[in-house]
Amino acid sequence: xxxxxxxxxxxxxxxxxxxxxxxxxxxxxxxxxxxxxxxxxxxxxxxxxxxxxxxxxxxxxxxxx
Numbered sequence: 001x002x003x004x005x006x007x008x009x010x011x012x013x014x015x016x017x018x019x020x021x022x023x024x025x026x027x028x029x030x031x032x033x034x035x036x037x038x039x040x041x042x043x044x045x046x047x048x049x050x051x052x053x054x055x056x057x058x059x060x061x062x063x064x065x
Contacts, residue, residue, distance in 0.1 A: 026039045032053040037043035042051040049057040 027036050028039050029036050030043065030045070030050060030053055033045040033050060035043060035045045035050075042049050042056055044050070044060040047060050048055050049060050
């Protein structure tokens, strides 16, 4: 495999990485509970698991970690 003859400078790497930015997650409000949550993710409210405004599970999953 080809290898570079000379080392890339730190400046060169930094210039390339300037376009990598962290985006804030898109939040939406559940129509049923009024709870704010990350889009396309199930969320808990009052011990129940909701997804797209519907109850998926009556018992919320136990948190790990």
